[in-house]
Amino acid sequence: MRDFEILRTAHVEYRVTDLDRARAFYVETLGFVETASDERRMYLRGYEDRFHHSLVLTKSPSPGVSHVAFRVRSDDEVRAAATFMEGQGLTVRWMDDGEERGQGLAFRVQDPFGFPVEFFAGMEEVEWYLQRFDLHRGANILRIDHVNFFTPEVQRAYDWYTGELGFQCSEYTVTDDDPPRLWGSWLRRKATSHDLAISMGTGPQIHHASFVVDGREHILRIADVLAAKGYYTNIERGPGRHGTTNAFFLYLRDPDGNRIELFTGDYLIADPDWRPVQWKISDPMRQTFWGAAAPRRWFNEAMAVESVLTGELLPVTAPETMVLPPHIADD
Amino acid sequence: MRDFEILRTAHVEYRVTDLDRARAFYVETLGFVETASDERRMYLRGYEDRFHHSLVLTKSPSPGVSHVAFRVRSDDEVRAAATFMEGQGLTVRWMDDGEERGQGLAFRVQDPFGFPVEFFAGMEEVEWYLQRFDLHRGANILRIDHVNFFTPEVQRAYDWYTGELGFQCSEYTVTDDDPPRLWGSWLRRKATSHDLAISMGTGPQIHHASFVVDGREHILRIADVLAAKGYYTNIERGPGRHGTTNAFFLYLRDPDGNRIELFTGDYLIADPDWRPVQWKISDPMRQTFWGAAAPRRWFNEAMAVESVLTGELLPVTAPETMVLPPHIADD
Amino acid sequence: MRDFEILRTAHVEYRVTDLDRARAFYVETLGFVETASDERRMYLRGYEDRFHHSLVLTKSPSPGVSHVAFRVRSDDEVRAAATFMEGQGLTVRWMDDGEERGQGLAFRVQDPFGFPVEFFAGMEEVEWYLQRFDLHRGANILRIDHVNFFTPEVQRAYDWYTGELGFQCSEYTVTDDDPPRLWGSWLRRKATSHDLAISMGTGPQIHHASFVVDGREHILRIADVLAAKGYYTNIERGPGRHGTTNAFFLYLRDPDGNRIELFTGDYLIADPDWRPVQWKISDPMRQTFWGAAAPRRWFNEAMAVESVLTGELLPVTAPETMVLPPHIADD
Amino acid sequence: MRDFEILRTAHVEYRVTDLDRARAFYVETLGFVETASDERRMYLRGYEDRFHHSLVLTKSPSPGVSHVAFRVRSDDEVRAAATFMEGQGLTVRWMDDGEERGQGLAFRVQDPFGFPVEFFAGMEEVEWYLQRFDLHRGANILRIDHVNFFTPEVQRAYDWYTGELGFQCSEYTVTDDDPPRLWGSWLRRKATSHDLAISMGTGPQIHHASFVVDGREHILRIADVLAAKGYYTNIERGPGRHGTTNAFFLYLRDPDGNRIELFTGDYLIADPDWRPVQWKISDPMRQTFWGAAAPRRWFNEAMAVESVLTGELLPVTAPETMVLPPHIADD
Structure with a gap:
């Protein structure tokens, strides 16, 4: 241990x-x-x-x-x-x-x-706004949920985070190869679907950080607000439901192009003997249980990461053979 | 009169x-x-x-x-x-x-x-299910709202339906030409945004009939149900919000390819002196106030109509110059 | 005519x-x-x-x-x-x-x-905020819907407003007497369930004015906001669903004690041959299709009205025999 | 340990x-x-x-x-x-x-x-219905959340469950006495607000078991369905929001009078150093953050429990001095 x-x-x-x-x-x-x-x-x-x-x-x-x-x-x-x-x-x-x-x-x-x-471990405690409904606005963001890593080394990263750091696997996606290869994994420490998703992509890059909002209606509402405020092009994908994790989502790009996800409706895992859910990359309902095709840039673009020593952004490497799911749109 | x-x-x-x-x-x-x-x-x-x-x-x-x-x-x-x-x-x-x-x-x-x-005028009255919540299912469809005609003769059709049949205009869209030409109109008889939309397209064809559902949550819910039942590819566009009429929508194709819209959240027009809302075809927020690009087939495909005399489907004619709005996706 | x-x-x-x-x-x-x-x-x-x-x-x-x-x-x-x-x-x-x-x-x-x-007839037109989602707040109030009169002369007021002013009856409530007497009526001019409710009570008083909000979630949300802002005791009744009109409601008292209703989810009446819905005063689902008993003050208290000539509040008269519906709470 | x-x-x-x-x-x-x-x-x-x-x-x-x-x-x-x-x-x-x-x-x-x-520990695994939206009905019940014990020995039960069984306290309520006494506690093992509430009442009795539903709209919907199906009197309290745990709730009595709660919208506790939230019994927003007064029977009635040896229901004992919160209705 x-x-x-x-x-x-x-x-x-x-x-x-x-x-x-x-x-x-x-x-x-x-x-x-x-x-x-x-x-x-x-x-x-x-x-x-x-x-x-x-x-x-x-x-x-x-x-x-x-x-x-x-x-x-x-x-x-x-x-x-x-x-x-x-x-x-x-x-x-x-x-x-x-x-x-x-x-x-x-x-x-x-x-x-x-x-x-x-x-x-330690962080200053501040006022809890959960019932300060008088101050709630925008997307009613509750808390951070997870981050999503893009790496060409999906299997190795999975092994390290589960084997060395104790993450547990909630769901995973495999390629259609024979034998199948790991394409992505949804790993948790807290008792929800995930804290860390690791998926195939050019990396090290972070695809998005995800924040939980208080119900689907707040995802619809913030889309209205963003559009009315002139952030029309900042709405990148969604609203829709993911097959993986069951979450209802909206992906945004901030004014600098950084990506965040607004997220609600995954599930609780209170039992440590959870059996991971397997998806195939070719299943169109995996990434989008229903709804519009994801735009191609959602797969091609992600955020570079800093060196913790120099503060410089790190160079990235593409997977040898990039595998993309179906249902992608060009516009 | x-x-x-x-x-x-x-x-x-x-x-x-x-x-x-x-x-x-x-x-x-x-x-x-x-x-x-x-x-x-x-x-x-x-x-x-x-x-x-x-x-x-x-x-x-x-x-x-x-x-x-x-x-x-x-x-x-x-x-x-x-x-x-x-x-x-x-x-x-x-x-x-x-x-x-x-x-x-x-x-x-x-x-x-x-x-x-x-x-x-006359039609048999039947049981009202509005409060038979025990029988409500699926998309909680309340009533028919409108139909959308595709015709190359947008201006003439507008003139006839408003001038001869007494429809009133709630909203309309013009091209970017100088002078602008009428591209589409949202016409009403009942006190909501429309009973009849007439827009530029190959016609005579009917693009969709639209049914009102009881709130946005039922649009999200039916998308879940459709996907779970194997109707994944029948979800054509949405959910999203239209700029025109402000409606929250989902477009479906039935197993034969006929198109229906599920629709909620336009507005009431109780005053006959309503001043029509004007949109430009080049405004990306017109068709999609926010959300994913509409798929190209949404503009290219519509339903042929019958001859009332022979029951045969009528031949169609394309507009001389087809004008399409921005924000269309190919997948 | x-x-x-x-x-x-x-x-x-x-x-x-x-x-x-x-x-x-x-x-x-x-x-x-x-x-x-x-x-x-x-x-x-x-x-x-x-x-x-x-x-x-x-x-x-x-x-x-x-x-x-x-x-x-x-x-x-x-x-x-x-x-x-x-x-x-x-x-x-x-x-x-x-x-x-x-x-x-x-x-x-x-x-x-x-x-x-x-x-x-005439009133200055101002900016339409329907799609100014960036400015929407609070209860997302859309428009005025109706007012509710309290009068001991229910039948005479019904006769005058329908016979002389052209109101149409959408729903009405009768007593359990033999023959039944009119206890209340929901009368419309615009194409929704009502513009004017007239019900038995000490009058002339106005029980409430009602404003339409954009969906049930905004009724829940504003209750949260009111409580968090210290308006706990201003929430008088609801949220709940009325049997009559099917509306989802919340009744508030303003800081002076004036009552307003937030209201959503009645229906459209596009057909003039609408057959009025009849309710019996003894049907507990009439006033509260489900939910908590209405507090007694909801029936006993209403707003006095002004003389249009002097600006003085008018004296009121109670019905000879007050009839109250079931399901009333004392606290 | x-x-x-x-x-x-x-x-x-x-x-x-x-x-x-x-x-x-x-x-x-x-x-x-x-x-x-x-x-x-x-x-x-x-x-x-x-x-x-x-x-x-x-x-x-x-x-x-x-x-x-x-x-x-x-x-x-x-x-x-x-x-x-x-x-x-x-x-x-x-x-x-x-x-x-x-x-x-x-x-x-x-x-x-x-x-x-x-x-x-062991239980047979069965089909997961989370994404079988085609089969979802009624209240969209997701999972059991917690049970609520009524006992005159609130402090002793708190001590045993936290001290001996490792429950952690998320929230608690104290009386207005000087010094204050423990009136109720919300104790967790899984990472949500609670698995077990222990509150002052005649006991041993169980006040309710609580099941999580997928969002507030399902609580409103099931109230409609229950009423339409003739279960009008089975809706005992709510919908409303609790101050404690922040949950949106509806309390039902089954046809035998057993009580269940439908529950949504508490919070996640991923950090073991959670500092318990304290409420005073005299704070009216504690039990009902907003909304109608709870009916008196909600406090007076609970479910007897069986002897695990004989299957007989156990006799109950009332607290020496029963303390009730404010905002209770008689109807």
Whole structure:
């Protein structure tokens, strides 16, 4: 048994080129709560969040993802995780005190596939907005749910996250090859369908971070609001239902082109003996249980990730043979 | 003042090649109420309908639309409408008693643009299902709302339906030409956004008949049900919101390829001095206020219409210069 | 045939003792659009309204209702209506130009039962907010729907409004007496279930004015918002479904105690030969198709109405024998 | 660390006097899936359940609750739990093989407060209906959520379930006494607001078992359906929102008077350092964040529980001083 346990995907840091423009989108339109801000960063959260932030926006010369954070139970577990990472031959960067506001002891590391991940335990508790209905707006965003990695090394990343970090598999997709190869996996630590999806794509890139909203009607409502506010072209895909995870979704591109998913209606997994659901890549109902074909850019474009050491965006590699699902539209 | 007044678009008759297959789709899946049936026809209605039928399905060698019916106030007005049509040089065919079950005095005529329209007043009253929630199923279809004509003669059809038949214009779309030309119009008799849309296309064809459902959640729900029942490819477009009329929509193709729209959320027009809303064909938010691009076949395919005299499907003519809106997808 | 035709119930004027407190409730919480205001009055509208106002709040020494306005087609019809009222022996008060902002030629009269009603045709057109989703808030109020009169003279008021003013009956309630007596009626001019309900009660009083909201979810949402804002005790009854009209409802008391209903989900009446729905007062599903018992004050309390001549509130008279429906709660 | 861990409240067994009448209510109306049945019992589940049953209905001479089941990870943990109970001086009854269909090794015990609880790990896996939307009906019940115990020994029961069985406290209610006393607690094992509520009342009795439905609209819909089917008086309380847990609720009485709650919209607790939410019994928004007063019988009536040894219903004891919250209605 490992001596640290990831509780959940806890926050993500996006790079934006214009903080005011980002605030207009994330805070004034989508309705994220702005916990704190300075000239460099905005710290945002949802209405169900009890901690300081679940989304950080950082002024940067280009879009992309700075890091993804996993929460563990205690500072001791943070240290144990760092020791584990060093044992894997990875270089740990400890965060300076106050470098990420509201957060306690933390380190970042580039995982073996290039993804910038952070481990932390302590975070400042803030006002819970769940019943502050008077302040709810926009998409009624409740909390962060998961991130989706794009990597050409799907099987290896699956093995590492399940074998070494204790993620459990809720659903997975295989190719039509004989024997089938792993195309994607939906992995969880918290008791829902997933905290981390890993799927075949040019990587290391992050396809999206996903935030839970309070019911399907808020997905429809925010589409109306976005369009009325001039964000017509920021609505990239949906609303629709995924076959995988059963979620009702809407994919947005922020003004910098970063992608987020609004998400509702997956399921609870309270039993550790959950038997993973298998899908075939050729099943058209897998990605889109019903609804319009996904636009091709949804598969071709994703967010570059930072080096945790230099802050530079990392180069990416395409899969040797890219496999795409059916039901894709060109417009 | 004309001596007949159309109250509303009251029913439509679709041609289907297999009544059992049509029943599985319309009754068992979408939830239409089956008022009556025989070997040749099924008479269906919605939960808000108080009369015998708003949709007739007729076994035929090919799909298409047999007729669209407008209700007037009385048999006297039916006769006055017939006299009017004959005065227009059109050939009226009086319906035999019992030829369309539940219906009183009626005639059919090919309008000047080739559309098979019927005028009637009397229809058998049946049980109102509005509060028979125990019997509600599928898409919770309430009532017929409108039909959409495709014709190359948009302006002439507009002039005839508004000038001669008393339709009022709620919204219209113009081309980007200078001067602009009429591309489409949304015309009403009842107090909602429309009973009849007339838009540019190869015609005479009927693009769709539209039925009102009880709220957006029933559109999402029926998409789930359709997919789970194997009707994945019958979902053609949506769910989404139209700019014109503000309606939340889902377009379906029945097993024969006939198209119906499920529709909710337009508006009430209680004031006769309503000033029509103008849209430009180049405004991407006109057809799709937000959401996925419409598939090209949505513009290219429509339903042929019958001759009211011979029952044969009529030949069609394309517009000299077809104008299409932006935001169309190929897949 | 009368020479004026009422189109619909078009607006209502409430008396409030504190305009700022009323604004906090109606505008900042419920989300009415404030078209114009001065020291004496606020002019509000819903998102589907295309005219200047559907609710006027007027600073007054006590709560109550100043007037209810019916719209007719033209100034000529306004004059015809005035002539008709004078023929009934009623005293007409013509409104001064600009007395009610945005409105054209208008007069007020006390109907034979004491209700202060106004007739007008012209009103300034303003921006349509239907698709200004970026500005939608609170309860997403679309438009005024109807008012409900309390009078001991139910049958006489029914006769006058249907016989003299052309209202049509959509539904009605009778007592269990033999023969049954009329207890209430739901009367329409526009094509929905009603513009005017007349029911047995101490009168002349107005029980509520009702505003349409965009779907049941907005009724649930505004209840959350009201509670979170400290308006817990302003939620008087609901949410629930009425048997009569099928509407999903929520009754609120404003900070002065005036009552409004939020309302959604009745039906369209496009056919003039609608056969009225009959209910018995003893049917518990009539007032509450399901849900909690109505509180007793919902039956016992209503809004006094003004004299159109003096601005004083009128004295009221109780029915000789008050008949109440079942399913009433005391708390 | 104890050597067994409860995963969640997994099922409940209700006593019903007429299985056909119960099937009409639970299966044909509420939409529970009937996994299996015999002359004595019906085994039901929700659409998100992957195991054989979450509700058992057993033909019995009177209503009440036979047992509540907690799932642990393995048969070894079942045995460890039995050893623990015996160490507490409690009498364990091992279930015969096949006595409860679909279930593996299991025992029942009367907890120190009289509640009949079962421990098991293995249960037959059955078809997952989550995406069988074609079969969804009624209230779209997803899964069991929690049970609510009534006991005069609130503090002692809280201490035992948290201290001995590892439940964690999500929310709690205190009296207005000085010092305040514990009035109720919402305790969890799975990652939602609760698996077990313990509140002050005459006990041992079970106030209700609660089942999660897929969104607020399904609560409104099932109320319509229940009323239309003649179950008007079976709707006891709601729909409304609880302050505690934030859930949107509807309380029903089955044809025998057993109570169930339909429930949606609490929250996820992925962090073990959750700080419990405190409520005061005198806060009217605690039990009803908004909405109608709860009827008095909701507090006065609950379900008797069986002896796991004799099958007889146990006698009950009232609290010495019953404390009731405000906002209760008599009708």
